[in-house]
Amino acid sequence: MTTQAERLPETAPADGVKAKQSLGSRLVERVSGGLISVFLVLVGLFWLVPTIGLLISSLRTPQDLAATGWWKVFTEPSQMTFDSYDKLLHNSDITGSIVNTVLITVPATVLVIVIGALAGYAFAWMEFPGRDWWFMGVVGLLVVPVQVALIPIAELFGKLGLFGNIFGVILFHTGFGLPFAVFLLRNFFAEIPRELLEAARLDGAGELRLFARVVMPLGAPAIASLGIFQFLWVWNDMLIALVFTDADSQPITVALQTQMRAFADNVDVLAPGAFISMVIPLLVFFAFQRQFVSGVMAGAVK
Numbered sequence: 070m071t072t073q074a075e076r077l078p079e080t081a082p083a084d085g086v087k088a089k090q091s092l093g094s095r096l097v098e099r100v101s102g103g104l105i106s107v108f109l110v111l112v113g114l115f116w117l118v119p120t121i122g123l124l125i126s127s128l129r130t131p132q133d134l135a136a137t138g139w140w141k142v143f144t145e146p147s148q149m150t151f152d153s154y155d156k157l158l159h160n161s162d163i164t165g166s167i168v169n170t171v172l173i174t175v176p177a178t179v180l181v182i183v184i185g186a187l188a189g190y191a192f193a194w195m196e197f198p199g200r201d202w203w204f205m206g207v208v209g210l211l212v213v214p215v216q217v218a219l220i221p222i223a224e225l226f227g228k229l230g231l232f233g234n235i236f237g238v239i240l241f242h243t244g245f246g247l248p249f250a251v252f253l254l255r256n257f258f259a260e261i262p263r264e265l266l267e268a269a270r271l272d273g274a275g276e277l278r279l280f281a282r283v284v285m286p287l288g289a290p291a292i293a294s295l296g297i298f299q300f301l302w303v304w305n306d307m308l309i310a311l312v313f314t315d316a317d318s319q320p321i322t323v324a325l326q327t328q329m330r331a332f333a334d335n336v337d338v339l340a341p342g343a344f345i346s347m348v349i350p351l352l353v354f355f356a357f358q359r360q361f362v363s364g365v366m367a368g369a370v371k
Contacts, residue, residue, distance in 0.1 A: 120347065127153055127340040134336055153337040163342050165317075166324030170346075172235050173310075173320055174303045177242035181299050182292055184243070185250025190280050192251065193258040194266060204255065210248040218245075219312055226313065233315040241313060242303045250295055257291040258284055293357050301350050321346045 125139040128149040133141070142148050157163055191197070192204045222241060223232060231237035261284065269279050285292070307322040314323060325342050328335045 120344075120351070123340065123344045123347065125149070127344045129153075129340075131337045134340070153341045157338055157341045157345075160338055160342075162324050162327070163321070163338060166319055166321045167345065169235060169314075169318055170304060170320035170322075173238050173242070174300060177239045177246065177303045178296055178299045180239070180243045181246040181250045182296055185247055185254050185295065186285065186288065186292060187280070188247070188251045189254030189258050190284055192255040193261075194284075195276070204251075207248050207251050211252060213248075215245055215309065219309075223312060232313060233318065235314070235318045238310060238313045238318070238320075241309055242299075242306070246299050246302070250299070253295055254288060254291055257288055261287055297354055297357055300353055304346075304350050 122139045125142050126134060128151065129139065129142065130148070130150060130152065133148045188207075192200060192207075226232040226237045231240065266279060266283065269283050274282065304320075305322065306320075307326065310320045310323050311326075314320065319327075321342065325339060325346065328339050328342070
């Protein structure tokens with residue numbers, strides 16, 4: 070039998086190495102943690118520079134913008150004024166385009182979420198003929214580029230009387246947003262424990278009640294992530310709006326592009342208009358960032 074004295078020489082070197090490793094690891098953690106924090110702060114500041122520059126530019130007069138850079142305001146704060154925003158509010162093209170953007174983005178986002186969630190639940194938990202083949206067809210639509218469908222859908226919308234109005238743009242965005250929505254939500258819903266759904270069915274819940282009371286609350290993080298992606302994509306879209314809208318239904322991206330034809334005269338409208346166009350998606354993202362991160366992390370774990 071081995072005695073305590075005989076075991077001590079064997080464990081002592083290991084304890085010494087462990088102590089040295091723990092000390093070194095502590096130093097590395099402190100240094101690396103500080104460097105990572107500094108790096109993240111610098112990246113955040115660098116990412117905010119264009120936003121800050123656009124905000125300051127929107128608060129300066131066209132004469133000041135033509136004479137010096139936006140950073141000049143830090144030495145001459147008197148240059149800042151809200152005259153550009155006052156002029157923007159009196160520009161019917163810009164204000165109308167902002168309303169059109171909201172009328173396009175909100176329905177296109179809501180429809181994609183609702184239809185995508187229903188289809189995702191059906192593909193995940195309902196049995197019907199050809200379910201897997203239908204889902205493979207939906208996945209295949211993910212690789213279809215938008216540019217391929219512009220001409221045929223434009224001809225179809227022209228025959229149906231949908232070309233040049235907001236409803237046609239909403240349909241286009243909804244159709245091309247659904248494949249990704251169905252793919253994302255189906256994979257998320259499929260990870261819900263079967264026992265939980267079976268327990269709800271035993272309590273008398275039908276499919277619609279099960280979907281509304283159990284699946285939707287559990288899928289809130291994925292739905293929030295999908296909503297943010299869809300909102301940003303539709304809000305910032307210019308190609309589809311440029312093709313399918315007219316002067317009365319154009320969103321803010323197209324309206325700003327038309328203002329650039331006379332850039333020298335309309336810089337005091339472009340700067341605040343571009344800032345408003347950019348800050349609204351940022352507000353939406355920051356408002357739902359917690360749900361967005363939860364959805365991304367849940368998808369990564371699963």
